[in-house]
Amino acid sequence: MIKRFFIENFCSIKDRIDLSFEASKIDDDTFYNNVFPYKDTNIQKVVSFYGMNASGKTTIIRAFAALRELIIPTPALPYFPFEFDEETKHKPISIGIEFSQTNKNDAPTYRYFVSYNKDFILKEKFEKLVSQKPTLLYERGFDEDGSITQITVNISKLEVHVSGITATDKVYDGNNVMTVVLTNAVFDNKFIIFLKLYKIS
Numbered sequence: 357m358i359k360r361f362f363i364e365n366f367c368s369i370k371d372r373i374d375l376s377f378e379a380s381k382i383d384d385d386t387f388y389n390n391v392f393p394y395k396d397t398n399i400q401k402v403v404s405f406y407g408m409n410a411s412g413k414t415t416i417i418r419a420f421a422a423l424r425e426l427i428i429p430t431p432a433l434p435y436f437p438f439e440f441d442e443e444t445k446h447k448p449i450s451i452g453i454e455f456s457q458t459n460k461n462d463a464p465t466y467r468y469f470v471s472y473n474k475d476f477i478l479k480e481k482f483e484k485l486v487s488q489k490p491t492l493l494y495e496r497g498f499d500e501d502g503s504i505t506q507i508t509v510n511i512s513k514l515e516v517h518v519s520g521i522t523a524t525d526k527v528y529d530g531n532n533v534m535t536v537v538l539t540n541a542v543f544d545n546k547f548i549i550f551l552k553l554y555k556i557s
Contacts, residue, residue, distance in 0.1 A: 357392055357399055359465060360454040365447050366422065367415040370438040372450070375416065377403055392459035399459065423451050426470055426477070435474040448473045454485070466493075 364372035379391045379398040391398035405413040422434035439445040452469040465485040471478045478498045483490040 357394070357456045357459055358453060359394075359399060359456065360452075361416075361420070362450075362452045363416070363419045364450040365437050365444050366419050366449050366451065367436045368410070368412050368438065369415055369419075370441060370444055375403075394456065394459045394463075395461050419451055422449075423453060423470070426451070426472070433472055433474060433477070435472065446473075448478050 358377050360374060360376050360378075362372060362374045363369050377400050379400050388398075390401055392401060405416060407413055418434075418436075422436075425434045435449060437445050437447060437449055448471045450469070450471045452467065454465055454467045456463045456465050467481075467483045467485055467490065469479070469481045471480075476498055477496075480494075480496045481492070482494040483492055485491075
């Protein structure tokens with residue numbers, strides 16, 4: 357169940373836009389069949405976009421497809437930045453989504469964010485939204501050349517398997533969070549990071 361979706365520097369969208377799937381106040385009971393009740397809000401089951409030609413409706417649909425391609429790897433990254441500006445046409449694209457697995461009141465909300473250029477993913481972050489301060493489940497940082505510089509995972513929620521590294525710095529803060537700093541690491545040709553999410557809640 358999608359709660360929010362945001363896009364920046366993608367196709368015809370230059371500045372960040374946020375799309376909320378939360379319904380406005382419902383006064384007529386006949387509309388309750390069109391929403392998922394969730395905590396103190398109602399999430400729309402169906403969302404429609406309307407507007408003039410070339411106003412960006414298709415771009416939003418393409419952004420959803422791009423996010424899917426990033427999660428389910430494809431041969432090339434879906435890099436289509438806003439090209440009517442000399443600065444933005446070389447900048448990263450950012451896409452994010454907030455979602456819940458069900459509409460049960462005790463079901464947590466999660467937020468996934470990714471930023472990438474034409475060659476590499478530059479930043480990736482996955483959080484659990486349970487209070488004013490999100491709980492970090494997983495984060496990766498990258499250099500401009502695509503080299504991974506840091507991985508932070510909540511090790512109470514994830515199994516982490518890292519191979520192909522002959523030197524790393526590992527920091528454990530005693531609070532179920534592990535950071536692996538890879539800046540000075542030496543990798544072989546079979547460098548692999550495997551993350552298995554075994555307890556998402």
